[in-house]
Amino acid sequence: GIQVEQSPPDLILQEGANSTLRCNFSDSVNNLQWFHQNPWGQLINLFYIPSGTKQNGRLSATTVATERYSLLYISSSQTTDSGVYFCAVVRGSGSRLTFGEGTQLTVNP
Amino acid sequence: NAGVTQTPKFQVLKTGQSMTLQCAQDMNHNSMYWYRQDPGMGLRLIYYSASEGTTDKGEVPNGYNVSRLNKREFSLRLESAAPSQTSVYFCASSRTGGKNTEAFFGQGTRLTVV
Numbered sequence: 001g002i003q004v005e006q007s008p009p010d011l012i013l014q015e016g017a018n019s020t021l022r023c024n025f026s027d028s029v030n031n032l033q034w035f036h037q038n039p040w041g042q043l044i045n046l047f048y049i050p051s052g053t054k055q056n057g058r059l060s061a062t063t064v065a066t067e068r069y070s071l072l073y074i075s076s077s078q079t080t081d082s083g084v085y086f087c088a089v090v091r092g093s094g095s096r097l098t099f100g101e102g103t104q105l106t107v108n109p
Numbered sequence: 110n111a112g113v114t115q116t117p118k119f120q121v122l123k124t125g126q127s128m129t130l131q132c133a134q135d136m137n138h139n140s141m142y143w144y145r146q147d148p149g150m151g152l153r154l155i156y157y158s159a160s161e162g163t164t165d166k167g168e169v170p171n172g173y174n175v176s177r178l179n180k181r182e183f184s185l186r187l188e189s190a191a192p193s194q195t196s197v198y199f200c201a202s203s204r205t206g207g208k209n210t211e212a213f214f215g216q217g218t219r220l221t222v223v
Contacts, residue, residue, distance in 0.1 A: 001168075004151075031210050041197060041217050048211040086151055088212075094159065095140050095203045095210035096167065099151030 002027045002091045004100035012106045013077050021072040021103045023087030031090035032063050033097065034072050038083045046072070046085075077107045111135055115200050115215035122190045122222045130185040130218050132200030139205040141183035142167075142212070143175060145196040152199060158183055159205050190222045 003026040013019055023032070034046040047054050047061040049070065054061055058077075063070040074081055084104050088097040113134045122128055134141065139160050144152040144167075154167030158177040172194060174186045183202075187194060197219050203212040 033211065035214075041219075043199065043214040043217075045211065045213065048209065088152075090210060093206060095205055095212065096142065096154055096157055097152075097201075097212055099144075099153070101149075101151045 002029070002089060002098050004087060004089055004098055006085075006087055006100035006103050008103060009101070010104045010106075012108065015077060015079060015107055015109050017077050017107075018073070018075045019077060019105070021074070021085050021087075021105075023070040023072070023100055025068050025070075025087075025089050027091055028068070029065065029089040029091050030093075031095065031097075032065075032070050033088050034061055034070070035086045035088065036081075036083050037086060037102070043086075074105075077105075079107050079109055081105060082107050113200055113202055113213055113215035115198075115218050117218060118216065119219050120221070122187075122220065124191060124222060126190050127186065127188050128190065128220075129187075130198055130200075130220075131182070132184065132215060133182045134200075134202040134213075135181065136202060136213065137180070138202035139180070140203045140210075141177065142201040142203075143173070143183070143185045144199045144201065145169065146199060146217075147196050155185065155198075187220075190220075192222045194220065195222045196220060 084102040142157040143155040156175040
């Protein structure tokens, strides 16, 4: 099956700092999503981004499908950004997501 | 708009007991999924249903059964719970194929088997 690797596994920031999270995948994909899992365990949709660039407030994402990676940018981080960020992809037909192991982000005040 | 709703939110079972996790979605999606998340890991697919009346195994199906009751509802059953099934279970739904297959998740069920 497809492999999804996220880096770094852990990231600690001071409030106000910027960060970049990376997702590499081993095969071509039809769908890529970024999720934020908050400290209460809820999975929040951030981006549906099989290719191109999208922005939503302080967050933006870029997927370069031909080079098999996606980046999630967080600018001016806040303590509420803490949690785990997951990348998940769909390969081939259908819609089943395969998840990476996540990046644990801690933003300190 | 509720999205994806799971019940219960928490459950403690004794080894060997059975239970059914319920999931319902109101987005008119054809596809529904059950995932499990173990500590420090990503989500792994247990079973999925691409349409009403069809179900297929995912990555970790052993010890589970599913029922796609209708288009809205997809249940997950543990016939004889084992401590290895202690996990957080997530239900999700999406369109099947096409241009936008964005998946949406329920709030999760935290299951402990003692």
